[in-house]
Amino acid sequence: MSTTLAPMPVTSPLPSALEDRAVVIVGGSSGIGLAAGALLVSVGARVTLVARDAARLSSAAERLRTTPGAAVSGITGDGTDETVLEHALDQAGPVDHVLVTAGGFSVGALLDTPREQVRESVDGRIWGAYGAARAAARRLPAGGSITFSSGLYLTRPIPGASAAIASIGAVEGLTRALAVELAPRRLRVNAIRYGVVDTPLSRGALGLGDDAAVAAAGQGSLLGRFATAEEAASAALFLMANNFMTGTVVTVDGGQSLV
Numbered sequence: 066m067s068t069t070l071a072p073m074p075v076t077s078p079l080p081s082a083l084e085d086r087a088v089v090i091v092g093g094s095s096g097i098g099l100a101a102g103a104l105l106v107s108v109g110a111r112v113t114l115v116a117r118d119a120a121r122l123s124s125a126a127e128r129l130r131t132t133p134g135a136a137v138s139g140i141t142g143d144g145t146d147e148t149v150l151e152h153a154l155d156q157a158g159p160v161d162h163v164l165v166t167a168g169g170f171s172v173g174a175l176l177d178t179p180r181e182q183v184r185e186s187v188d189g190r191i192w193g194a195y196g197a198a199r200a201a202a203r204r205l206p207a208g209g210s211i212t213f214s215s216g217l218y219l220t221r222p223i224p225g226a227s228a229a230i231a232s233i234g235a236v237e238g239l240t241r242a243l244a245v246e247l248a249p250r251r252l253r254v255n256a257i258r259y260g261v262v263d264t265p266l267s268r269g270a271l272g273l274g275d276d277a278a279v280a281a282a283g284q285g286s287l288l289g290r291f292a293t294a295e296e297a298a299s300a301a302l303f304l305m306a307n308n309f310m311t312g313t314v315v316t317v318d319g320g321q322s323l324v
């Protein structure tokens with residue numbers, strides 16, 4: 066891959082500067098990705114959502130289109146398949162920013178988890194990030210950014226999730242390595258380390274059936290509740306808009322890593 070020593074643009078770091086920018090969100094039909102889509106649309110960005118379940122994707126895109134003037138499209142596909150990502154970026158192009166929120170939370174104790182399940186969990190997380198970066202590196206302009214997802218369990222592990230936790234560790238490593246490798250192209254690479262965020266993923270993983278159960282479970286947190294998906298997603302807009310952010314893992318955990 067040849068490098069381009071493009072000048073690094075200086076632009077306003079406010080999220081409003083994302084107006085008219087094109088953003089691909091891999092994992093945009095639910096939770097944090099969908100919330101990022103809504104925030105981006107609200108500041109006038111053009112958004113392309115990528116996810117596997119066509120019906121859920123279509124209803125997510127419809128929801129975002131209720132904002133007047135919203136430019137939203139959806140591409141159905143698996144974000145671990147690099148050709149899907151290339152297609153998404155070409156369809157949405159020219160794209161300025163890529164946000165990867167695709168990913169689940171696969172649990173299993175070391176001695177009880179079949180090797181194939183571990184491989185799936187690790188492959189999904191790493192190839193999703195690696196493939197997104199490869200597709201983006203060939204297409205994004207100077208000042209463009211790639212943002213990955215990580216989680217607080219990396220530094221505050223729980224038992225029975227070693228493969229998932231190792232995978233997000235790899236993504237954080239990839240973040241730093243690619244920030245250095247892609248800097249000559251003036252591309253930026255960051256990650257967001259989330260604490261518990263109220264989304265379908267966390268509700269399912271923690272067995273929380275309704276709002277009352279979420280509120281009760283969040284009470285033991287430092288701030289007395291879990292993050293909203295919008296609070297988590299706003300960090301992604303910050304990383305996209307601020308052209309001096311690269312190689313960084315931003316933690317959005319309500320201070321939970323301190324206790």
Ligand SMILES: NC(=O)c1ccc[n+]([C@@H]2O[C@H](COP(=O)([O-])OP(=O)(O)OC[C@H]3O[C@@H](n4cnc5c(N)ncnc54)[C@H](OP(=O)(O)O)[C@@H]3O)[C@@H](O)[C@H]2O)c1
Nearest residue numbers: 092094095096097116117118144167168216261262264266
């Ligand atoms: N919520 C939390 O508390 C929390 C905490 C720490 C880290 N995280 C991380 O933050 C990210 C977002 O989580 P979330 O809570 O917003 O999850 P979510 O509500 O389950 O949303 C995940 C989104 O990713 C899509 N997706 C999953 N696998 C995909 C694949 N292989 N290809 C394309 N799209 C895919 C899903 O749609 P389809 O299933 O239709 O593809 C969905 O749109 C995840 O990586 C998660 O591990 C979340």
